[in-house]
Amino acid sequence: MDATVLLKRDHDAVRALFARLPETSGAARVESVREIAAEVILHSQLEEEFFYPALDSAGDAEARQIAIDARSEHGLVEDLMERLLGLDPRQAAFEEAVRELERKIQEHAREEERRTFPVAHRVLGESRLEAIGRDIATRRARLDAAA
Numbered sequence: 001m002d003a004t005v006l007l008k009r010d011h012d013a014v015r016a017l018f019a020r021l022p023e024t025s026g027a028a029r030v031e032s033v034r035e036i037a038a039e040v041i042l043h044s045q046l047e048e049e050f051f052y053p054a055l056d057s058a059g060d061a062e063a064r065q066i067a068i069d070a071r072s073e074h075g076l077v078e079d080l081m082e083r084l085l086g087l088d089p090r091q092a093a094f095e096e097a098v099r100e101l102e103r104k105i106q107e108h109a110r111e112e113e114r115r116t117f118p119v120a121h122r123v124l125g126e127s128r129l130e131a132i133g134r135d136i137a138t139r140r141a142r143l144d145a146a147a
Contacts, residue, residue: 001130001133001134001137002126002129002130002133003050003051003120003129003130003132003133003136004117004120004121004129004133005133006133006136006137006140007043007046007047007051007112007117007136008113008117010039010042010043010046011043011109011112011113013039014036014039014040014043014105014109015106015109017032017035017036017039018036018102018105018106020032021033021036021098021102026089029089030089033084033085033089033098033101034085036101037081037084037085040077040081040105041078041081042140042143044074044077044078045143046136046139046140047070047074048071048074049139050132050135050136050139051120051132051136052067052070052071053067054120054124054128054132055067055116055119055120055123055124058123058124059123060119060122060123062119062123063119063120063123066115066116066119070108070111070112070116073104073108074108076104077101077104077105077108080097080100080101080104081101083097084097084098084101
């Protein structure tokens with residue numbers, strides 16, 4: 001399957017987790033935030049291992065810059081998740097950090113879907129995206145099995 005389709009599925013799964021978040025409170029809310037963080041970390045890991053290196057090596061300046069920018073965004077999101085998970089969930093700062101995390105993740109996903117994926121199709125082509133998709137699916141299956 002095309003890597004962009006798999007990555008879009010990840011975006012949709014995280015969107016669904018955020019959509020269910022308002023229904024939670026207390027320990028269940030913290031667990032939901034941890035689940036979101038785990039999904040985002042896995043998604044980022046797979047992109048950074050397979051997808052972004054392909055963009056880097058495509059020989060296209062726009063694709064390379066997209067990969068650089070995306071890695072930077074991943075770093076910001078990871079820092080925010082680390083800070084969030086260290087906060088007391090009873091404090092307003094926790095809820096503010098949850099909202100900020102959702103905003104940053106939603107922006108990143110929209111950017112990938114609107115800009116990155118079309119560029120990937122242009123510079124990598126369908127067969128390369130299919131191969132990357134297979135690599136992503138294989139690694140995800142291994143990581144899921146180990147968890």
